[in-house]
Amino acid sequence: MIRFQKVFKSFSGHMVLNNLSFDIETNTVVSILGPSGIGKTTILRLISGAINPDFGVVEVTGKKIGYIFQDPRLLPWRTARDNVALGLIAEGKPKDESRRIAAGWMKKLDLEGFEDYYPGELSGGMMQRVSIGRALAIEPDILLMDEPFSNLNVELKKTLMTMLESIFEEYQTTVVYVTHDISEAVRISDKILSILPGSVTEEIQPDDFQKLMQNSCIDEYESDLTKKRKKEPMFTKKVTAI
């Protein structure tokens, strides 16, 4: 269970999350949709514990959290297998066992034979698969995905999506998936959480196309608005007292 209760978060005086509240139930796949700069990545960072809210409560039930970032964030000085094993070793599993499990995940992700390669020797798609392996190897209670396929080509994106879908079927886990792409969200999710300007949230069922289209229009409108804001920072607020 993930619960956000009246969460506020700002960076350098710019408020990103403004009184945000929502619940995500255990073992559901939830996509978070919203325009750029609305705070989608900030939500994931708050769930992972990498940052803390300024005000409000973030409750996370579940010990193990796997995170697939937009960029792979692999340790360049460790082999692909050791990168996959990183979370397992951090949990306290013996190195040999961790490496064995990591090798199993690499096979599953079609990376067999590349175990001893360093990240710098792999292609972008392979690196992202290593990063997926790192997040899944710990068998997380919660899996956070931050637009993991945005830097990949369409074909690779399709292959990885299919791969992830089969993995989600096999392992029961709560998934929070941040994306811009409505088709991806519809394909993968049990529920879609649309974040609207002012941190207003709206829950949408993946088959509710009418609502999705409405929000998509808002997304486009907001994207234009975000571009304008960059030129004229008219909505910058400062957290002083709440």
Added chain:
Amino acid sequence: MPVPSTRRQKFTVGGMITSFHNFLLADKVLYGVLGVIIFLVFWQALSWIFNAMIVASPLATINALFALLTETKTWEYIMITLFRLIVGLFLGSIVGLLLGLAAGTNKKIRQVLEPIKWTSMTIPAIVISIMAMLWFGMGSEQVIFVVIIIVAPITYVNAMEGRFAIDEKLIEMGRCFNLPLKMFFREIYLPGIAASVIAGFALTAGMGVRVVVLAEFMGAHDGIGYGLSKSYMYLDTPELFAWILISLALLGLLEFGIMKPLKTHMMRWKKGGNLS
């Protein structure tokens, strides 16, 4: 069966220059040998110009070196100096590394350490050596202390710069995957600062050799520096030059025997290109 090529290359002046250039590039050693020859010629010329008591000739120095190397005492001195150097370098590097990492991570620690860094970097080694003689007397402790004081700030600066160069995203990744502190050090911080620290080691090792010899010259009853001071007192210039050659050999041993293999091992992940 492979067929040997019968194609002949056209002979041109430009081609000949390129081939010669490639030959030189292919054999880096050649440039090194050229440097040594120029140095020896210059040295020989100086020994002709000046009195033999001021500049010993290369031949006299080599003779003195062989004479020295046949004595057990010389080897004893070399081992003593090597021990002091390695202990000083090791402890100085550990101190600099830990403080540099702490300063690179925490601004307050950096501000506290900044005046200490500047003080230790600006005080001349000879002053530190005199003070160390007062505190520790003559012997290994004072020599090792001087090496630590000289080496630690250099490693500190390199470690701090290395820490700045670590991608913050990797650190956030480590936090997200709940890496314990020990793993943070082993998996992120130490490999992240390795390039910067190892690059600085060449400078540190050179500085270490100079300082250890100076400290021994000033306040020890053994070691290469003591050998130098003895030759200086007896005005035995060829032997003095021979001790200098031994110091250089020590530096070469550190560079090629320890630093280079260490660098190759630590930086092995930088080999090759990617598959994209």
